[in-house]
Amino acid sequence: MQLKKHAMTAISYMLPLVVAAGLLIAIGNLTGGSQITNFKNGYSIPSALTTLGVWGMGLLAPVISAAIAYSIADRPGIAPGLLSGIISYNIGAGFLGGMLGGFLTGWLVAFLVKYIKVPKWAEGLVPMMIIPLLSSLIMGILMFFVVGQPIVWATNALTSFLNSMQGSARFAFGAILGGMAAFDFGGPVNKVASLFADGLLLEGVKQPEAVKILASMVPPFGVTLSWVLSKLFKHKIYTQEEEDNIKVAFPMGIVMITEGVIPLAAVDLIRMVVACSIGAAVGGGLSMTWGVESPVPSGGLFIVPAMNKPLLFLVALVIGSVVTGLILFAWKKVPSKTDEKLETGEPEEDINLDDIQIS
Amino acid sequence: MKIVGVAACTSGIAHTYIAREKVMKAAQSLGYEIHMETQGTIGTENELTPAQIEAADFVLLVVDIKIGGRERFAGKKVVEVPTNTAIKAPTKLLQAVVDKLQAS
Numbered sequence: 001m002q003l004k005k006h007a008m009t010a011i012s013y014m015l016p017l018v019v020a021a022g023l024l025i026a027i028g029n030l031t032g033g034s035q036i037t038n039f040k041n042g043y044s045i046p047s048a049l050t051t052l053g054v055w056g057m058g059l060l061a062p063v064i065s066a067a068i069a070y071s072i073a074d075r076p077g078i079a080p081g082l083l084s085g086i087i088s089y090n091i092g093a094g095f096l097g098g099m100l101g102g103f104l105t106g107w108l109v110a111f112l113v114k115y116i117k118v119p120k121w122a123e124g125l126v127p128m129m130i131i132p133l134l135s136s137l138i139m140g141i142l143m144f145f146v147v148g149q150p151i152v153w154a155t156n157a158l159t160s161f162l163n164s165m166q167g168s169a170r171f172a173f174g175a176i177l178g179g180m181a182a183f184d185f186g187g188p189v190n191k192v193a194s195l196f197a198d199g200l201l202l203e204g205v206k207q208p209e210a211v212k213i214l215a216s217m218v219p220p221f222g223v224t225l226s227w228v229l230s231k232l233f234k235h236k237i238y239t240q241e242e243e244d245n246i247k248v249a250f251p252m253g254i255v256m257i258t259e260g261v262i263p264l265a266a267v268d269l270i271r272m273v274v275a276c277s278i279g280a281a282v283g284g285g286l287s288m289t290w291g292v293e294s295p296v297p298s299g300g301l302f303i304v305p306a307m308n309k310p311l312l313f314l315v316a317l318v319i320g321s322v323v324t325g326l327i328l329f330a331w332k333k334v335p336s337k338t339d340e341k342l343e344t345g346e347p348e349e350d351i352n353l354d355d356i357q358i359s
Numbered sequence: 360m361k362i363v364g365v366a367a368c369t370s371g372i373a374h375t376y377i378a379r380e381k382v383m384k385a386a387q388s389l390g391y392e393i394h395m396e397t398q399g400t401i402g403t404e405n406e407l408t409p410a411q412i413e414a415a416d417f418v419l420l421v422v423d424i425k426i427g428g429r430e431r432f433a434g435k436k437v438v439e440v441p442t443n444t445a446i447k448a449p450t451k452l453l454q455a456v457v458d459k460l461q462a463s
């Protein structure tokens with residue numbers, strides 16, 4: 001059913017909107033703005049920015065829903081997808097409701113497109129009237145009366161559970177989320193963690209987002225730190241090629257792209273995964289415990305000023321990176337001569353390519 | 360062997376371009392002619408021309424998401440894999456596809 005591909009398509013359309021809206025809210029709030037409730041009284045630029053950001057966040061459920069429906073059913077999915085999403089937003093089913101609404105809309109539209117047969121003279125009416133009307137009508141009733149409410153309850157239960165967590169539970173939650181986010185350097189496990197954090201952000205729970213940001217930066221910073229240590233103590237743990245990769249991974253890390261670490265992890269998977277996950281888990285646990293919140297889901301060090309506790313965030317980030325760096329420094333082996341040689345041949349992983357389909 | 364392809368990943372800023380470079384390098388080392396388009400968050404770059412598509416023996420889609428312009432490849436042999444596969448083992452991937460094509 002390609003569930004993952006449809007969800008990933010939605011995320012790829014959603015990301016720029018989340019970043020723009022989140023940053024607008026942050027800039028507006030930092031410059032003293034607040035959401036405008038009465039437009040007749042005049043308003044300041046900061047308030048306009050905050051308001052625009054809040055509206056942008058409100059567009060997320062419709063955009064997710066429309067993008068999923070588009071991914072499944074192509075163009076005819078967009079209009080009913082937007083409508084399913086706006087229902088989700090307005091009844092409080094948020095992000096989860098938008099995702100579910102998008103899938104249902106997409107499948108429904110694909111079904112209608114396939115099975116609606118009309119006489120030749122009415123063919124023009126199918127894409128222009130019949131499909132938009134039928135799909136919106138059916139999805140509208142479904143979302144209002146059937147699908148929406150359970151999700152509203154589930155969302156509320158999850159949000160209040162997360163908000164009520166205390167002490168060690170908070171640390172454990174942050175550690176699990178951080179460990180997951182760093183586990184595969186931007187791969188599927190990371191995406192699950194980050195989807196979860198993004199979803200909660202839309203419900204107004206902003207702490208998991210800070211953990212996600214931190215965990216995305218710990219691997220590159222930790223690796224860089226271990227390299228600096230290896231230079232300081234003249235204990236070589238990286239080959240020339242790995243050192244070149246680190247010089248690329250570090251600036252990528254500043255803007256929260258973990259993927260720069262992948263070339264390093266590819267040649268020493270277990271040590272890298274263990275070191276990075278532990279560092280990110282420690283940092284994530286501290287960040288949750290200290291209640292660091294981020295209103296913006298992406299942007300790396302540049303969005304730290306927008307957080308509620310920027311200094312504590314940086315402390316947690318440094319501690320996490322130091323943990324990763326020390327583990328790597330202590331655990332990584334001195335590269336042998338053969339390692340240096342092997343790398344130039346760029347070893348490829350063995351993967352199962354038997355089920356490749358040519359169509 | 361002539362190949363055209365499209366690379367596209369979820370965030371559209373990193374994997375898309377890593378995958379393109381890996382596949383291009385692998386194809387060149389195998390002596391194939393290749394053109395790869397990227398559909399990142401910035402939009403489409405290195406767009407494939409109709410002539411390139413026409414001349415290609417197969418189309419390699421290295422994608423995690425739905426891409427635009429798929430109808431351009433109607434009637435061609437199309438192979439679709441996630442970006443991860445192409446990043447981990449680009450040469451083996453190309454060889455596996457070519458073997459299958461020649462066997463069929």
